[in-house]
Amino acid sequence: MNYDLIIAGAGLAGSSLALAAAQQGLRVALVETTARPAAQQTGYDERSITLSYGSARILAGLGLEAHIARNAVPIQRIHISERGRFGVTRLDSREEHVDALGYVINARLLGGVLQGALDTQSNVTWFCPARLTAIQTDADQVHATIDSHGTLQRLSAQLxxxxxxxxxxxxxxxxIGVTQHDYRQTAIVAQLTSTRPHQHTAYERFTQSGAIALLPIAAGRLGLVWMQPADAARAALALSDAEFITQLQHHFGARLGSFRDLAPRRAYPLHLSCAQAQTHTRSVLIGNAAHALHPIGGQGFNLGLRDIATLAQLLADARRMGSDLGSSALLDQYVRWRQADQQRVVRFTDTLVRVFESPSLPIAAVRPLGFLAATLCPPLKHSIAKSAMGLAGRLPRLARRLPL
Ligand SMILES: Cc1cc2nc3c(=O)[nH]c(=O)nc-3n(C[C@H](O)[C@H](O)[C@H](O)COP(=O)(O)OP(=O)(O)OC[C@H]3O[C@@H](n4cnc5c(N)ncnc54)[C@H](O)[C@@H]3O)c2cc1C
Structure with a gap:
């Protein structure tokens, strides 16, 4: 029951950290409430996850390149527009000299890939289904109590x-406290087909009925994320498939031809929640536990993965030097390194939601100027592309294609 690292939660974030740590030889205890297989886990559903170019590099560094190539669809262009207003911003992989700006992958498939890779690691011990219920720390270790169907066990680790x-x-x-904001919006997630091919373009369209993301997914289909005010979303969920498609067509327009073959709709209430501290004695928060974002820019998991790649790098270095994996020096270094990127992404995502939902005339009037500036000013456009690709700021080794 003695480990180097205990991870509570085997969603996309926990599983990615477990894999990175195990590949460095750390003994990992992975505690997960939901019984396996992957398909049953809440975070491993049918949502389409946009992986940035940098995230794909990180996952490739974890040995998952072939799986990503097999299961993910490359995004070669991003098309951002506002309905009824002048101005479009187009990002193109050729202008950034890369094969793809990012990739779209089904969360269930990605979860399955991560769990499959974890199954090859003999130094990962699963406690599943089990729930972490108590934490105690002393000078050298952290102790977690886990409850598995009423049986309590105590696990100990450095971190x-x-x-x-x-x-x-x-x-x-x-x-640790949490700062929360309820956007009073709901994301409706579904899949559909269009009569015109997506040609590996991801569309983000801002409309008076919320932001619509249409992502290129496998078999020529589109992954829809429609972020609407909660009341409007409730009404949209009650529509028949045909009525829903008519509404979507009305708001998105005819750029992709006609929509059809809608797969079941799922709803996600949207909140921003940010932990007021990322670390505590011998403990660190990662993924949505640290920051859960509005999905508007497709940034949540991508940000979490950069955190994980950084933490894994610091743990790998500490292990090589034989130093304490849960020391406050290591945790402080992690917080200092990640602060700027986390603040930038949280601010960017939150601002995007507020600017595009604002009915205020001055804000609405300057919005097209933002599109125009991004189109006419190549350095600004390049900087937007770099951010979207997850390549801004100080990058951990995995995101630079270097081994851990
Ligand atoms: C509609 C939508 C679209 C999105 N699109 C994108 C996108 O395009 N790109 C992107 O980067 N991000 C996107 N995201 C965000 C992304 O889905 C999350 O950031 C990602 O799933 C990471 O989640 P997580 O592992 O931190 O948390 P979760 O998925 O919530 O996993 C937490 C896990 O912990 C387990 N658990 C809970 N309590 C305990 C306990 N006490 N003990 C043990 N286990 C426990 C749960 O069972 C669960 O498996 C999107 C989110 C939404 C809602």
Whole structure:
């Protein structure tokens, strides 16, 4: 029951950290409430996840390149527009000298790929289904109590990572507060087909009925994320498939021809939640437990993966030097390194939501200027592309294609 690292939560974030740590020889205890297989886990559903170019590099560094190539669809262009207003911003992989600006992958498939890779690691011990219920720390170790169908076990390690989602129990047990904002919006997620091919273009269209993302996915289909005010979303969910498609067509327009073959719609209420501290004695929060974002820019997991690649690098270095994996020096270094990127992405995402939902005339009037500036000013456009590709700021080794 003695480990180097205990991870609570085997969603996309916890599983990615477990894999990175195990590949460095760390003994990992992975505690997950939901029984396997991957398909049953909440975070491993049919949502389409946009992986940035940098995230694809990180996953490739974890040995998953072939899986990503097989399961993910490359995004060669991003087309951003506002309905009824002048101005479009187009990002193109050729202008950035890369094969793809990012990739779209089904969350269930990605979860399955991560769990499959974890199954090849003999130094990962699963406690599943089991729930972390208590935490205790002393000078040298952190101790976690886990409850598996009423049987309690105590696990000890140098470091505990809370990857247990936006409602994190670890965060609560550590007494870390959370700053939350309810956007009063709901994301409707579905899949459909269009009569015109997507040609590997991801569309983000801002409309008076919320932001619509249409992502290129496998078999020529499109992954839809329609972020609407909660009331409007409730009404849209009650529509028949044909009525829903008519509404979508009305708001998105005819750029992709006619829509059809709608797969079941799922709804996600949208909140921003940011932990008021990322670390505590021998503990760190990652993924949605640290920051759960509005999905408007497709940034949540991408940001989490850069955190994970950084933490894994610091742990790998500490292990090589034989130093303490849960020391406050290591955790402070992690927080300092990640702060700027986290603040930038949280601010960017939150601002985007507020600017595009604002009915205020001055804001609405300057919005087209933003599109125009991004189109006419190549350095600005390049900087937007770099951010979207997850290549801005100080990058960990995995995101620079270097081994851990
Ligand atoms: C509609 C939508 C679209 C999105 N699109 C994108 C996108 O395009 N790109 C992107 O980068 N991000 C996107 N995201 C964000 C992305 O889905 C999340 O950032 C990602 O899934 C990471 O989640 P997580 O692993 O941190 O948390 P979760 O998925 O919530 O996983 C937490 C895990 O912890 C387990 N757990 C909870 N409590 C305990 C406990 N006490 N003990 C043990 N285990 C516990 C849970 O069972 C769960 O498996 C999107 C999100 C939404 C809602």
């Amino acid at each position: 505990l990572a809370g990857a247990d989602g936006a409602g994190s129990t670890v965060r609560k047990l550590l007494g």
